[in-house]
Amino acid sequence: MKKLIILLLLIAFGLSGYAEEAFAPVGxxxxxxxxxxxxxxxxALGEAVTALxxxxxxxxxxxxxxVDASTNDLYAAYNQWPAGIHVGALAYAYADPRIGTFSVNAKxxxxxxxxxxxVEDPNGIGQMLQMTNYAIGLTYGRYLTDRVSMGLTGKLVxxxxxANGYTTLxxxxxxxxxxxxxxxKIGMSILNFSNKVQYSGTYINYSNSDSYLTNTxxxxxxxxxxxxxxxxxxxxVFEAGPNKMIAAVDMVHPNDNVEQYNIGIEYAYDAMIFLRMGYRLTAYEGGFSxxxxLKWNMITLDYAISALGHLGLTNRLSLGFNL
Structure with a gap:
């Protein structure tokens, strides 16, 4: 068990180092x-949530x-994104104390x-572009010891x-x-580990004279x-009677951007009312959230507003049912 945990940490830090660049490899x-x-x-917590x-x-x-899901745990989330774009997520988890927790999820x-x-018709050709973005996953998690839990997700992206697209695992x-x-609690995760993908179809490179002039x-x-x-x-960081406060911090290392640091605090009253604030310290656009x-019996409602710099503010809502 100890060897497995050490191996996972070594792999994680190795991947983190591999992603490091002298510049931000955006795009x-x-x-x-x-x-x-x-x-x-x-x-709302500035995405400083890897451990919590x-x-x-x-x-x-x-x-x-x-692994901390109830026997039957339902979850739904919605994002109001700029330019009329909407992002959603759904998840269902089933926990069995003998064998672990299973989840089916989608984004x-x-x-x-x-x-x-x-290029010839910059105002449009009268046809609408059909766009599809989704990921459907299956997750398994369980306690390795009384203090350590592990989870794994395989997802179809x-x-x-x-006419151009890809599908990958x-x-x-x-x-x-x-x-x-x-x-x-101390947590780590590696997300979106996959082989490289190639979009189907072909295109004409208008910045390449050979491709453009020959229509190749x-x-x-x-x-x-x-x-x-x-x-x-x-x-x-604080607990007295019904009042409690926690603090969280995250280091995020993507393969296509610079390293980012997130911080967040949460105040809870009687485990029913929660106030939260967070900040993404190295975010290019925005950062504050x-x-x-609100938690009542089996229902949890969470709302966040976050800044996206020149793109304005976004609203995000999630709803959980613990059955």
Whole structure:
């Protein structure tokens, strides 16, 4: 067991080091919808949630957190994204104390309608572009010891724009350690681990005179998915009667951007009313987020508002049912 944990950590740090560049390699991966954060609680906390995310919704951040789901855990999340784009996520988890927790989950993007344009007809050709972005996954998580849990997700990722698209298999893996001091938890996850993908079909490269002048169609290049290594911790900083406050911090290392640091705090009253605030320290656009949560019996409602710089503010909502 100890050797397995050490091996996972070595792999994670190795991948993190491999992704490191002297510059920000922005625009070098596809499947960017996989990086859009879902969940009112997680986003309100500045996405500093690798160690604290739990239940069915944990599969989108750290699959190890699914072990804390109830016997039947339902989760739904919705994002209001700029330009009329909508992002949604659904998850169901079933927990069996003997064998572990299983989850089926999905994430999708609805782009609405967009007219096709070309170099010859920049105002549109009268046809609408059909766009598809989704990922459907199966997750398994269980406690390796009384303090360590592990989770693994295999997911089918599909992205298609008109006649050009790809379908591939990707993996998420996560680990959470629970210490006996102030409910300290340390977590790590690797998300979107996959082979490189190639879009189907061909295209004309208008910046290449040979391709443009001869009307030669070229195959698409191979692209990586946005593989991300996350490492974080969460701890209780204050507790008195019904009042409780926790603080969380994350380090996020993507393969297509610079390293990012996230922080978040959450105040809870009687485990029913929650106020949250977070900040992504190295975010290029925006960074600040805030929100609240309400918990009543088996129902949990979480809301977040987050800044996206020049793109304005976005609203994110999630709803959980513990049956």
């Amino acid at each position: 070098t991966s596809t499947g960017q919808f996989l990086t859009i954060g879902v969940g009112g609680r997680e986003v 995310t739990q239940g069915a919704g944990a599969v989108f951040w750290n699959p190890s957190g699914v 999708y993007v609805n782009f609405g309608e967009m007219e096709i344009t070309t 599909k992205e298609k724009y008109g 990707a993996w998420d893996v996560g680990l959470i350690y629970r210490a006996p001091f102030r409910n300290l 169609e070229l195959p698409f290049d191979y692209w990586s998915l946005p593989m991300t290594f996350r490492f974080g911790a969460v701890i209780d 805030a929100g609240f949560g």
